Amino acid sequence: MARTLVAYYSRTGTTRRVAIDVAHALDADLEEIRDRRDRAGPAGFVRSLLEASLQVGSDIDPPRHVPGAYELVVIGSPAWGPWLSSPARSFIWRHRADLEKVAFFSTTRQRGAEAVLEQMAHAAGKAPEAVLALHAGDVWRNRAAHAIERFVDRIRSVLEEEHPRNGPAPAPH
Numbered sequence: 001m002a003r004t005l006v007a008y009y010s011r012t013g014t015t016r017r018v019a020i021d022v023a024h025a026l027d028a029d030l031e032e033i034r035d036r037r038d039r040a041g042p043a044g045f046v047r048s049l050l051e052a053s054l055q056v057g058s059d060i061d062p063p064r065h066v067p068g069a070y071e072l073v074v075i076g077s078p079a080w081g082p083w084l085s086s087p088a089r090s091f092i093w094r095h096r097a098d099l100e101k102v103a104f105f106s107t108t109r110q111r112g113a114e115a116v117l118e119q120m121a122h123a124a125g126k127a128p129e130a131v132l133a134l135h136a137g138d139v140w141r142n143r144a145a146h147a148i149e150r151f152v153d154r155i156r157s158v159l160e161e162e163h164p165r166n167g168p169a170p171a172p173h
């Protein structure tokens with residue numbers, strides 16, 4: 001089993017794309033947060049915005065991976081207005097007691113991602129080891145690679161601190 005889980009919610013694919021890159025770089029397991037609401041079209045957009053602004057959760061499917069079994073869980077969400085998406089909020093609420101270390105990322109068209117990162121920390125009840133806020137335009141035009149790399153490096157160093165690969169040799173008897 002991998003040491004890291006990358007869990008993400010994505011309505012239109014942007015957050016998914018970042019999640020796949022992060023998971024690949026960290027050799028992590030990938031968990032899509034799925035909810036049961038129809039979020040297609042203008043009605044789905046308005047419903048989503050309303051839920052996010054009310055800061056409520058949504059009805060999500062049980063995860064395929066067990067978040068509490070990982071040393072670090074990376075969670076990604078789009079910004080819906082300046083708010084955390086309701087499916088990602090539900091995931092964090094559901095697993096907050098089991099999460100050991102966390103890192104967060106958020107994508108937005110123009111603004112709101114930083115506010116979402118703060119809400120994720122608040123919902124999880126713990127400070128993240130690393131955060132990443134991205135614009136969707138940069139993600140799709142392949143301009144996010146450096147920022148993603150820095151984020152991944154920070155997570156790697158946290159994992160390395162936990163279990164150094166080249167730690168001191170055991171003392172002789």
Ligand SMILES: Cc1cc2nc3c(=O)[nH]c(=O)nc-3n(C[C@H](O)[C@H](O)[C@H](O)COP(=O)(O)O)c2cc1C
Nearest residue numbers: 010011012013014015078080081107108109110111
């Ligand atoms: C309900 C809703 C509200 C949104 N509100 C904003 C906003 O206020 N500002 C903004 O820049 N982008 C906003 N967006 C755009 C998304 O944050 C952006 O496209 C994000 O990257 C989508 O991620 P996804 O493709 O993973 O769903 C909104 C999207 C939705 C669905």
